Amino acid sequence: MALVIYTLCTLTSLACAALLLASYRRTGHRVLFWSGLCFVGMTVNNVLLALDKLVLPTVDLLPWRLLAALVAVCLLLYGLIFEKE
Numbered sequence: 001m002a003l004v005i006y007t008l009c010t011l012t013s014l015a016c017a018a019l020l021l022a023s024y025r026r027t028g029h030r031v032l033f034w035s036g037l038c039f040v041g042m043t044v045n046n047v048l049l050a051l052d053k054l055v056l057p058t059v060d061l062l063p064w065r066l067l068a069a070l071v072a073v074c075l076l077l078y079g080l081i082f083e084k085e
Contacts, residue, residue: 006050013043034079041072 020036023029045068052061 003050003054006046006054010043010046010050013039013046017043030083031079034075034083038072038076038079041068041075044068045072 017036017039020032020039024032024036045065048061048065048068052059052065
């Protein structure tokens, strides 16, 4: 059951990233770009979570997961603060 949940979370993050980046390509709004990059980072975080819990349970990937989440949130924060429309 955990595999299904982790897979659905990863696919949802990937779909959000793809939709946001496609919308950015169509409209050119920079906030969409930074939001899309944030969701790419969240997708990486979800992949690392699935690897950590299901594939490599003896290896601790928590620092890498936290780094991916930090980068994702920092990208979104940068886009929200420094991009002017």
